[in-house]
Amino acid sequence: FQLFVFTFLKNDRQLKMMTKERICYGNYRVDRSFQVRENVQYMKYIVQSMVPAALVAAPCYICFAFNEYAPEDLLLSRSIAYAIWDLLYAV
Numbered sequence: 001f002q003l004f005v006f007t008f009l010k011n012d013r014q015l016k017m018m019t020k021e022r023i024c025y026g027n028y029r030v031d032r033s034f035q036v037r038e039n040v041q042y043m044k045y046i047v048q049s050m051v052p053a054a055l056v057a058a059p060c061y062i063c064f065a066f067n068e069y070a071p072e073d074l075l076l077s078r079s080i081a082y083a084i085w086d087l088l089y090a091v
Contacts, residue, residue, distance in 0.1 A: 008043045
């Protein structure tokens with residue numbers, strides 16, 4: 001995840017440096033600017049798909065953690081958490 005954030009920030013910074021006010025014609029190439037712009041767009045799409053996936057997966061992890069680490073006295077609650085985890089995992 002840290003590598004993804006580092007790469008995203010680097011590409012975003014390069015894209016901002018390629019704006020018309022900051023173009024250095026010695027290093028500027030059209031194909032490079034399109035590639036950096038495309039990288040930033042793809043990374044934004046990845047983040048947009050990761051957030052809903054994390055929201056859907058969060059209840060599974062919470063129920064699994066409750067089943068594994070809850071006190072032994074809460075056997076019924078642990079069983080219900082396991083059943084919910086199994087149901088959400090199957091979906």
